Structures are given as structure tokens and as C-alpha cells.
Amino acid sequence: MKETVIKTDKLTKRFGDFVATNEISLEVYKGEIFGFLGANGAGKTTAMRMLCGLSIPSSGQATIAGFDVYKQTEHIKKHIGYMSQKFSLYEDLTVLENIRFFGGIYGLSNADIKTKSEALLNELGLQDEAKTLVGSLPLGWKQKLSFSVAILHDPKIVFLDEPTGGVDPVTRRQFWDLIYNAADRGITIFVTTHYMDEAEYCNRISIMVDGRIQALDSPANLKKQFNASSMDEVFFELARGAKRGE
Amino acid sequence: MRTIRFLLAKEFRQIFRNKAILAMILVVPVMQLVVLPLAANYEVKNINISVVDNDHSTYSAKLIFKVTSSGYFRMTEAKNTFNDAFKLIETDKADLVLEIPHGFEQRLIREDEQKLFIAVNAINGTKANLGGAYLNNIIRNFNADLRLQMIVPGKLNPMPVVEIAPTNWYNPLLDYHVFMVPGILAVLLTMIGSYLTALNIVKEKEVGTIEQINVTPIKKHHFILGKLIPFLVLSLVVFTLGLIVAWAVYGIVPAGSIGLMYGFILIYLLAVLGLGLLISTYCDTQQQAMFIAFFFLMIFIMMGGLFTPIESMPGWAKSLTALNPVSYMIDVMRMIVLKGSGFNNIKHQLMKVFLFAVVFNSWAIWNYKKTT
Structure with a gap:
């Protein structure tokens, strides 16, 4: 029996008359890499913010790591990591200071912070940059650092909102290596992306169009279902019907 | 408590790396305190x-x-x-x-x-x-x-003369610096404190780092305290610098207890910084925060009794000053520095300012939403 870590039922968010996320229902299992796809403006970020406890849903149900998204947002926050679309480590702090700060507010012990930050710097090859201000790192490094900091406290789930936007192909590969490593450690990955090659790396994906989930399955099954040779075709087939977006 | 330590370490590092803020905290107040009292003088000459x-x-x-x-x-x-x-x-x-x-x-x-x-x-x-x-x-x-x-000698003075010999208490030489310096120091402290805090949280909103904070299990009051304490410390440094300038440049030594003064300032700063934080929780951009802080400070300062005595304001304005923390501050500063007032004399002002501190900070904590 697979352990469900994210479960939503008709989860909806309205802003006035605008329904950003419309009755989405999905389940994500432990250790899975779940790709959350959709065109710009499809409602991915809104949905993700609700799952992270940053935004209260308008209607519907959802539990994250067993906690309710309405009443237990602060419990959810203990068990998840989040990497937003916008780079959000402190640019005026050094690499090590950022690691220590976030480790500290997640309540890691000093010893834990020390061992984990060393391991992290080794994994990213940033030993020499430990005392460099984060603002002066190249984007690719920043993104990798940001991901590593998001999973520093060993969350059950990590939410990644377009983590590889604007990053070169080599760094994207390295980024996905980090994702696989985390998944191997049992961390569930919930990731949005616009790169269809990255969609292929996921165990299962959902595709959102205009606030609704139009398809949800493994990449192989989706290609079969839409009689397509690549994920690109699947995505195009679904997303071209979109009314909103750019 | 441990969380607060991490927040403080972060905040102080950021402040000490920001040269503009350091200048604003250290150089600007000293310069203003040296220049303004010399210029802002009621005495009309020339x-x-x-x-x-x-x-x-x-x-x-x-x-x-x-x-x-x-x-x-x-x-x-x-x-x-x-x-x-x-x-x-x-x-x-x-x-x-x-x-x-x-x-x-x-x-x-x-x-x-x-x-x-x-x-x-x-x-x-x-x-x-x-x-x-x-x-x-x-x-x-x-x-x-x-x-x-x-007057012809021998004749009585035809007009008796009444002569008045006034003595000026607390400021015997009617030196305007003595009157202005404590007030200007009060205003400087108010401006620096509330601007810095008003801009600080908003900056995190603009840069996006607040999102990363909001997704952590951090307690709201820890976050607010983590913002409050660093600026409280810095404002006390500014105040101490101000006292040194007042003594070195103008020879003003507080007549009252310095301990009492610091006690009052501490409570007052909590109120002012709380106001800044409150503004900060309502704004999305530094520009908005700037304008709103400016709006309140302008009114507070103009109606705070620094330039025009509150006693000579119209009735409605006088009652409005009851809601003006700056008026209590200027009042108490002058009382302690010039008159040497003790705890019992400033009890009323202290209570009011304490109330402002509690209201502003609780309001700020309440209005800071980690989940929207």
C-alpha cells in the first residue's frame, strides 16, 4: 500500500469572480516525483501556495503530510520545504549564513546545522564559496543552493515552483540529480516546470488548463492516451484549448 | 528563544552590511543634531x-x-x-x-x-x-x-515706575538650544526608528524573502520580535550619540536621572518601532511604506509641540495630541533634561506611551499574516 502524503479533493481558490484553481483533486505518494504542469496562468502557483499553507483555499479539502490546509497550516510548514519561483534566499547573507539561518528557524540543533551544512556544501561543490554573499553567485548555483536549503530540515515533501527557470541545460541536469537524490532519501517532490524533458523525469504528472486538471498519469501513459510521441505533443494538445494565459 | 537568536544574528548582519543604513543611523542624526538647533531658533535677529x-x-x-x-x-x-x-x-x-x-x-x-x-x-x-x-x-x-x-531735582518723580524683574526657571538664560536640542533629538529618534522598521519588512516582501519565511513554522511574534529588537538597539545607540552631542556641542547635561530617561525612551521606542512595523505589515512596496510613514510622522511632529506649544493649539487639535506619541516624548524629554522631573512627574506620559507600544505591536503581530 502506497502512503499518500498529499491528498486534495475539489480544492478551489477564487479571487473575486476569478477562479484561479478550480476543483483540483489529486493524490501524491511518498517518495514520488510529481510533475505539476500547466501553461502560464493556469493556476499552478496558486494551487501550490494552498498546499504549502501560504494561502487558505476558498473551498474543497486537502491534507498535506496528514495535516489540514485550513486549520493546521503551521503543522504543515514543519513538514514541507518550499522553493518559490522568485529566488528567496537572502542575497546579502553568505551561503553559510543562509544555511544556518534557515536551519535555525526550522529548529535544527547546532550540531545538526554544522554537519548538514558541510554535507550540503560538499554535495554542491560550494566549499570555497561558503563565505561568499549569495547575491554574487551565478543563477544556477543560487537555484541549487535554494533547493538544498529547502530540504535542509528533511521535510516529507518539497514544493518546487519552476526551479529551473532561466538555468542552462547542464545546470538543469545537475539540478535534477539533486532532485533524484532527495527522492531516494524518501522526500516527495512536487515540482512545476515548463520544460517537457523535465516532465519526462517525473514519475507522474498532471497538466492544468485554466485552473482545472485535464490529465494526470505517468508520462508514458499520457503519451499513449493522447497518441503522442513526446510530452511536448501531449502538452500542446491540452494547453492550446486554454482561454487564459499570456 | 533560539529562533529569535537566529533572527537577530541575521538582522544585525544585514544591517551592518548595508552602508546606507549605517550612515542613516550614525552620521545623519549627529549631523542634524549639530546643525538644526543652530538654525531652528525662535530668536529673531537681523x-x-x-x-x-x-x-x-x-x-x-x-x-x-x-x-x-x-x-x-x-x-x-x-x-x-x-x-x-x-x-x-x-x-x-x-x-x-x-x-x-x-x-x-x-x-x-x-x-x-x-x-x-x-x-x-x-x-x-x-x-x-x-x-x-x-x-x-x-x-x-x-x-x-x-x-x-x-526730572528737575528736588521735585517728586511725577510718574511712579513699576519695574518687573522676571526670572526664567529651568532655562535661566533663555537659551534656545537648551529648549530645542531635546526636542530635536526626540524627533530624530522617532523618524529613524519608524522609517527603518516600516521599510524593513516591506523590503522582504519586495525581494520575496518573506515568502520563504512564511513557509517556515516560525511563530509570528518571534518574527516581529526579531525585527523589533535590532532596531531598538540601534535607536538606543542613536539616542546615546544624541546625548553625547548635546553635551559636547551645547553643554546640555540632563538635569534629571539618565536611568529614568533611558527607561522612558525604551518604552517610547517600542511604540514608535511598533508603528513602523504596523505600517510595514499593511504595505506591499517600500514606496507605499515611505509615504504612509511620512504622512503620520509629519502630523505627529508638527503637532507634537516641538515648534508650536500644544497649549496654544485650538481645542480639537489639543485633544488630538492625546493620540500623538511624539508629543509625550518631546514633553518628557524636556521635563527630564531641563527640569529634572522624576518618575512621578512623567508617570502619566509613561502610561500612555506604554499603551501605544502594546497596541501598535499587538496590531502588527495580528496583521502580519503568514497565510492569506
Whole structure:
């Protein structure tokens, strides 16, 4: 029996008359890499913010790591990591200071912070940059650092909102290596992306169009279902019907 | 507690890396405290006066000498007719015109009575009022001197003179610096404290780092305390610098207890920083925060009793100052620094400011939403 870590039922968010996320229902299992796809403006970020406890849903149900998204947002926050679309480590702090700060507010012990930050710097090859201000790192490094900091406290789930936007192909590969490593450690990955090659790396994906989930399955099954040779075709087939977006 | 330690470490690092903020905290207040009290002075000097002397007598010359030697007036051009002199007022070259009529000396001696004419440029009300008053005073003195000379020895003084000998308590020399410096220090502290905190959280919103904070299990009051404490410490540094400047430059040593002063300042700063944080939780951009903070500070400072005494405000304005933390601060600063007031004298202000601190900070914590 697979352990469900994210479960939503008709989860909806309205802003006035605008329904950003419309009755989405999905389940994500432990250790899975779940790709959350959709065109710009499809409602991915809104949905993700609700799952992270940053935004209260308008209607519907959802539990994250067993906690309710309405009443237990602060419990959810203990068990998840989040990497937003916008780079959000402190640019005026050094690499090590950022690691220590976030480790500290997640309540890691000093010893834990020390061992984990060393391991992290080794994994990213940033030993020499430990005392460099984060603002002066190249984007690719920043993104990798940001991901590593998001999973520093060993969350059950990590939410990644377009983590590889604007990053070169080599760094994207390295980024996905980090994702696989985390998944191997049992961390569930919930990731949005616009790169269809990255969609292929996921165990299962959902595709959102205009606030609704139009398809949800493994990449192989989706290609079969839409009689397509690549994920690109699947995505195009679904997303071209979109009314909103750019 | 441990969380707060991490927050403080982060905040202090960021502050010490930001040269602009350091300058704002250390250099700006010291400079302002040195410059402003010298310039912001109620004492009116250099009043431009034009004299129309139609008499050209010994007495008129004496009077003119007395006026110019007082130190308050500066002679501009002398004119032959009042109309010419009035043109100087129109072109803003003169603030006052003193006209000495023809036959001034003669009539003064013979008829024992004379009229002088003063025209005042009342566009700058303070200058005009004070200038007029000074001039009146000088003329009255001049008059008294004349009478003294004319008293025939042996006769009784025809006019008994009541002399008033005022003593100025708490500021015996009526030194304006003594009055202004504590007030300006209070205003500086208020501005620096509330601006820094108002901009701080908003900056995290603009950069996006607040999102990363909001997705952690951090407690709201920890976050707010983590913002409050660093700026409290910095503001106390500013205050200490201010006291040093007041002593070194103006020789002002607080008459009252320094401990009491720091106690009051601590509570006051909590209120002011709380206001900044509150503004910060309502705004999305630093620009908005700037304008809103500016709006409140402008009103607080203008109506705080620094420049105009609260006692002379209209009734409605007086009741509004009850909601103005700055007015309590300026009041207490002057009381402790000049009068040496003790705890019992400032109890009322302390209570009010404490209330502001509690309200602003609780409101800020309440309005800071980690989940929207």
C-alpha cells in the first residue's frame, strides 16, 4: 500500500469572480516525483501556495503530510520545504549564513546545522564559496543552493515552483540529480516546470488548463492516451484549448 | 528563544552590511543634531529696518543709535519719505519702517509728548510681531531715559515706575538650544526608528524573502520580535550619540536621572518601532511604506509641540495630541533634561506611551499574516 502524503479533493481558490484553481483533486505518494504542469496562468502557483499553507483555499479539502490546509497550516510548514519561483534566499547573507539561518528557524540543533551544512556544501561543490554573499553567485548555483536549503530540515515533501527557470541545460541536469537524490532519501517532490524533458523525469504528472486538471498519469501513459510521441505533443494538445494565459 | 537568536544574528548582519543604513543611523542624526538647533531658533535677529528721519535732531539720532545698537535690527537704506521706505517693504528689503516725524525733538521737549510711526511687514508673522515688540520696547526705554533726564531735582518723580524683574526657571538664560536640542533629538529618534522598521519588512516582501519565511513554522511574534529588537538597539545607540552631542556641542547635561530617561525612551521606542512595523505589515512596496510613514510622522511632529506649544493649539487639535506619541516624548524629554522631573512627574506620559507600544505591536503581530 502506497502512503499518500498529499491528498486534495475539489480544492478551489477564487479571487473575486476569478477562479484561479478550480476543483483540483489529486493524490501524491511518498517518495514520488510529481510533475505539476500547466501553461502560464493556469493556476499552478496558486494551487501550490494552498498546499504549502501560504494561502487558505476558498473551498474543497486537502491534507498535506496528514495535516489540514485550513486549520493546521503551521503543522504543515514543519513538514514541507518550499522553493518559490522568485529566488528567496537572502542575497546579502553568505551561503553559510543562509544555511544556518534557515536551519535555525526550522529548529535544527547546532550540531545538526554544522554537519548538514558541510554535507550540503560538499554535495554542491560550494566549499570555497561558503563565505561568499549569495547575491554574487551565478543563477544556477543560487537555484541549487535554494533547493538544498529547502530540504535542509528533511521535510516529507518539497514544493518546487519552476526551479529551473532561466538555468542552462547542464545546470538543469545537475539540478535534477539533486532532485533524484532527495527522492531516494524518501522526500516527495512536487515540482512545476515548463520544460517537457523535465516532465519526462517525473514519475507522474498532471497538466492544468485554466485552473482545472485535464490529465494526470505517468508520462508514458499520457503519451499513449493522447497518441503522442513526446510530452511536448501531449502538452500542446491540452494547453492550446486554454482561454487564459499570456 | 533560539529562533529569535537566529533572527537577530541575521538582522544585525544585514544591517551592518548595508552602508546606507549605517550612515542613516550614525552620521545623519549627529549631523542634524549639530546643525538644526543652530538654525531652528525662535530668536529673531537681523530684522531689516528702514528709518525715515524727518527731524534730523540730536534726539532722533539718539533713538536711531539705540535701535541699531540693540543687536536685533539691521539698518537698510535710510529714506527721506515714508513712501520711499514703504517701497522697501514691498520689495522685501525691509521688515519694519520707523518714521520719526518732523519736529520730533522740539515737540518732545516742549509738549512732553510725541508720536512715532512704525510700519510692519507682517508676511513673516513671527518676525513682524517680535520685531514690532522689540522696537516698542526700545522706544519705551528711550522714553524712560528721557524722562529721567528731565526730572528737575528736588521735585517728586511725577510718574511712579513699576519695574518687573522676571526670572526664567529651568532655562535661566533663555537659551534656545537648551529648549530645542531635546526636542530635536526626540524627533530624530522617532523618524529613524519608524522609517527603518516600516521599510524593513516591506523590503522582504519586495525581494520575496518573506515568502520563504512564511513557509517556515516560525511563530509570528518571534518574527516581529526579531525585527523589533535590532532596531531598538540601534535607536538606543542613536539616542546615546544624541546625548553625547548635546553635551559636547551645547553643554546640555540632563538635569534629571539618565536611568529614568533611558527607561522612558525604551518604552517610547517600542511604540514608535511598533508603528513602523504596523505600517510595514499593511504595505506591499517600500514606496507605499515611505509615504504612509511620512504622512503620520509629519502630523505627529508638527503637532507634537516641538515648534508650536500644544497649549496654544485650538481645542480639537489639543485633544488630538492625546493620540500623538511624539508629543509625550518631546514633553518628557524636556521635563527630564531641563527640569529634572522624576518618575512621578512623567508617570502619566509613561502610561500612555506604554499603551501605544502594546497596541501598535499587538496590531502588527495580528496583521502580519503568514497565510492569506
